[in-house]
Amino acid sequence: MKIKKLNKSSLLVGLSLAVFSFIMVGPFIWMFITSVKTYEETIRIPMQILPKAIKWINYKIVFEKFPFIILYLNTFLVTIATVAGQLIIVSLAAYAFSRLNFPGRDIIFLLMLGFMMVPGQIFIIPRFNLMVNLGITNTLTALVLPSIFSVFGVFMMKQFFSTIPKELDEAALIDGCGYFRIFWNILLPLTKPGLVSLGIMIMLSTWKELMWPIIVNRNIEKMTLSAGLAMLIGEHTTYYEQVMAGAVISVLPMVIIFVIFQKQFVAGIARSGLKG
Template sequence: MKRGRERIILYAALSLCAFLTVFPFLWAVLTAFKSYEESIRIPPTFIPENFRLENFRIVLKKFPFSAFYANTFLMILFVIIFQLCLCSMAAYAFARLHFPGRELIFWSLLALLMAPGQIFLIPNYETMVKLHLADTVTALWLPKVFSAFGTYLLREFFRGIPRSLDEAAILDGCNYFQIYLWIHLPLIRPALSSLAILTAISAFKDLMWPLIVNNSMDKMTLSSGLSMLIGEHTTIYPQVMAGGLIAVLPMLLLFFIFQRQFIEGIATAGIKQ
């Protein structure tokens, strides 16, 4: 009896936490179907009196969403490809190879994680200007091709792989690159999946860098383009919510498709094999 009561209290607490987590998203969805007057009404209304599609039509007509989607997906694609390649190779070197200054270089790399990303904005922008890449799609992803966090995450997975596999591969005539490519990478697929999803989310929600480096509307991403909905004096909240829903749908789809790999990678990130 006591255990059943405790279970009821636990489920009630978890349900409350789940509701508090989902409530802002539900509010955004419902606000997207309201009129402006209804969205600023006091006391606020939760359910719209009339579900309106006008906000979606206005936002789709006002902004080139096809260009936003294309720029965003290209940026995410290139960032994922380069980070998986560069971070995995760097992580493999730090975890399995021995060379002078390895630990010093690695800890210096980790020191970048303690520095706020904003301090790199101006140097990165000046670099893009000197390379004549400002206001281009390339400028969106080029400064993000390497990640200290990704290197650290994959290094921990590489360290969990038994050394006996390396020794057996060397006896079979494999070099270090073949061991990395054909033996180690298949074993860390959960970590690669997790890094890919985390990288995609980070690139998708990045607002400051796309706003700084690109000015043309057709070169913006979803996050930077939709920021134009925030007015200097007046913000039409239903249109902001409608644009946000249009922008967030691809990431929700990405999560539902790869949620098994994402959860598996995060759950095993700290487990030694």
């Protein structure tokens, strides 16, 4: 009886995972199928699921319309700079909130967490005015600078630092280590799963960011992939097959990166909920 119940429960879990997996993967499959259709097939009613013939020419048209090499390079540079800058600043802030005692530490941390409940769109106008005053609009710097700090990242890394025994800090202080050396040589290597998972989340968020690149940059040679793809949507006519072809091209690197680092990502997310 126990074996039958176990098999039934396993089957139910398997079916549930299959359904949810299809719900998650389904839009990407539909995106690819649409990218190899003709324009008439994308707007046909009733809906045509599969194309009569695969049209790879949509990818060629997209590459001819936009400087994809420049857009890719801009996106890679912005993503790498944002990930590196945010990991450095966030990990330092999390170390300070987790291991150092200074006046108002808990109050400041609670105020920071309060900002997570405020919609980010509220800060767009002040942020844009700041970029204008600094004279860096229509540059890649304007895409990186506002994104090198994250309250969520500080909270997540603080959770990781909290899992490490404070006896390591005390032993290092006795041996003559300073606070920064303790952070860099002892604690930071122990939070590698957290850094990897947070880095992947920052990378995905930066790669798909749309609103801010469109607002702060108007020159297509200073745009990222997401902003460049938005230019494919016409005022009167939108060629959906070309939009989907561009979307497939832009999302492919992130899919590859996630597949490579998925174990570290899952391990990091699992450990972030632990407490010391």
